Amino acid sequence: MREDRDAELAREIRSHLELDAEERMANGAPVDEAGWAAHRAFGNVSRVREETRALWTRRWVEQVAQELRYTLRGLLRSLGFAMVAVLTLALGIGGATTMFAMVDPVLLKPLPYGNADRLVEISEFHSERGEMAVRAADFASWRHDVHALDRTTAFFWYDATFTDGDRPEAVVGEHVLDDFFGVLGAYPALGRTFTAADYGADASNTVVLSDRLWRRRFGADPSIIGRSISVDQTP
Amino acid sequence: MPRDKNRPGLLQGTLDLLILRTLLFGPLHGHGIAKHIQRTSDDVLQVEHGSLYPALRRLEESGCIGSKWETTDRGRDMRFYRLTPRGRKQLTLEESKWRQLARAMGRMLRPA
Numbered sequence: 001m002r003e004d005r006d007a008e009l010a011r012e013i014r015s016h017l018e019l020d021a022e023e024r025m026a027n028g029a030p031v032d033e034a035g036w037a038a039h040r041a042f043g044n045v046s047r048v049r050e051e052t053r054a055l056w057t058r059r060w061v062e063q064v065a066q067e068l069r070y071t072l073r074g075l076l077r078s079l080g081f082a083m084v085a086v087l088t089l090a091l092g093i094g095g096a097t098t099m100f101a102m103v104d105p106v107l108l109k110p111l112p113y114g115n116a117d118r119l120v121e122i123s124e125f126h127s128e129r130g131e132m133a134v135r136a137a138d139f140a141s142w143r144h145d146v147h148a149l150d151r152t153t154a155f156f157w158y159d160a161t162f163t164d165g166d167r168p169e170a171v172v173g174e175h176v177l178d179d180f181f182g183v184l185g186a187y188p189a190l191g192r193t194f195t196a197a198d199y200g201a202d203a204s205n206t207v208v209l210s211d212r213l214w215r216r217r218f219g220a221d222p223s224i225i226g227r228s229i230s231v232d233q234t235p
Numbered sequence: 236m237p238r239d240k241n242r243p244g245l246l247q248g249t250l251d252l253l254i255l256r257t258l259l260f261g262p263l264h265g266h267g268i269a270k271h272i273q274r275t276s277d278d279v280l281q282v283e284h285g286s287l288y289p290a291l292r293r294l295e296e297s298g299c300i301g302s303k304w305e306t307t308d309r310g311r312d313m314r315f316y317r318l319t320p321r322g323r324k325q326l327t328l329e330e331s332k333w334r335q336l337a338r339a340m341g342r343m344l345r346p347a
Contacts, residue, residue, distance in 0.1 A: 009288065012314045016266045016284065019311060041269075043285035051289045059296060 009052055013045055118150075119184070153180040162213070163230040171213065173231065181208075190214075191225045207231060250282070250290045251299075252333060255318065255326040258300060262317035264307075265291060291316060299325050 020038035025031060039045075075082040122142065124132045133156065143152045153176065160173030181193040188208060198206050207229070209218075218224050257263065257271045268291075269284040294300045299322030305315045318326070 008314075009292075012265065013285075013288065015311060015313050016264070019264075019266045019313070020284070041284050043283040045285065048285035048288050052292050055289055055292055055296075 005056065006049065006053065009049060013042070013048065017042060120149075151179055151183050153177050153183045155180060160231050162217075169217070190222060205231075249333075250286065251294060252326070252329045253280070253282070254287070254290060254294060254316075255299060255322055255329065258316060258318040258322070259326065262303075262305075262315040264313040264315050266313075268316070294322070298322075 017035075017038045020041060021034040024034035024037055029037065042048075122134070124134050124138070126132050134154070139152075139154050142149070146152075155177070156175045158173050158175065160171050162169050162171045162173075176194070181187065187193070189211065191208075193208055194206060209224075214220060214224065253272050254268055257268050257275075263271065265287050266284070269282050269287055272280055272282050291300070291302075295302055295316070298319060300316045301319050302314050302316045304312055307313055
């Protein structure tokens, strides 16, 4: 738009100078003299173009400022309405942001495991008692007969008391079946996870500590492997 | 055209009035307006032709004049300006203001 107007102004000035020179030649002036005279009478061409451009810019700024003033005055005139509108917007934006902040990690971001999109949890629900523990026989049957599942594992939450030395601490424990870590695609930073041997009848109890507990209680001590701790007073 | 010290320069705001007044006789292009002002004032009013254009744009934006590209009898494309009804009203207003000023100045310089 600005370029169009500028180009049009340049064309107009050119036609002006040509006409002026032509008339001077008709009055007997030599060709180059006529051209120079026309330019002299016109003055500085680029200054004229600049002045005109500045005029457009000033005009535009004035218009925008005018609109802003007008809008502001309108809002001030109906202050109550303006406040309600602003508050509504603020609440709406705030609400949507909070909602997204909550939904994003729970529903949208994948779990931090390998193959997170192929991970499913199966549990049983009772119409009155809610979520139920899966019976061992059911699990065994799912593990063998449901071919849609590549690998299966099971876990059971419980509240445990963890003791090392003389300081007991309430933690959340989880009994897990073999292949639990394999299914999740999670690998320990230190030591090993459970193997088939750990599930033998004569195997000693083994635990995998969470990273957080390891740092809190053992100061991230790497020599922890093989040490004996006590969970629910059982070594 | 070297500026003559004995000729008056253009007073602030007079150029708009001169343009509107010139266009009262019919549509004209910038060059024609410049020539008309010079001729009518017996070359007393020296208008630098270029200074017409910012003034023309200003008048056009305020709605006092309109413009159209037209081809002259000699086959040259020129932008022609014409007075709008609003410009006519503005001209009457400016003219009476100018007459008042001129009368006042005359009384000041040649008291009765």
